[in-house]
Amino acid sequence: AQKITQTQPGMFVQEKEAVTLDCTYDTSDPSYGLFWYKQPSSGEMIFLIYQGSYDQQNATEGRYSLNFQKARKSANLVISASQLGDSAMYFCAMREGKGTYKYIFGTGTRLKVLA
């Protein structure tokens, strides 16, 4: 069965430093998509970045990059030059294949950026 694991309940990072949030996944489907979402204290879910299982290069979106290691089934989020506004809950999610429409989420990592 498909599963997403985020093993870091909480993380601290100093402002302007980089931080890596871990995500591992389990699926038997060769076609899948991996997503990261940010949930600030205001509660909304904000889509950050996507990586497809067939993508050859790691995805990047501004200060966000996804360290995709397919053989290890990991999809870690890297935030460079952390800002105070990055303090939030971060969720890793996976969608299997095309047409299945089922997205599953990890339990999240709460990131606190220190001034």
Added chain:
Amino acid sequence: NAGVTQTPKFQVLKTGQSMTLQCAQDMNHEYMSWYRQDPGMGLRLIHYSVGAGITDQGEVPNGYNVSRSTTEDFPLRLLSAAPSQTSVYFCASSTDQGGDNSPLHFGNGTRLTVT
């Protein structure tokens, strides 16, 4: 562009009461879903729909009903509220037109308390 609209934002119910959480999207997405978010458990899928007239159960469907009479609307009904249903509820939609890289678009959530 309104995106996904959820109402109400907050609700307090007494045990045994019924209510409907409303969800509407204006992006012509075929896929809509309901999640509940509880501390330490991430987002868990309650019900989902891949089109008008088609619904299916997710991971935690008990105590909830859904219907999808139009592409735009996907209400979630609590038939007899229980304290275990105290949670934050998110409606989300997506489309398959972008393939596997279609992220979920979330509403702003409904915080439900059952006393």
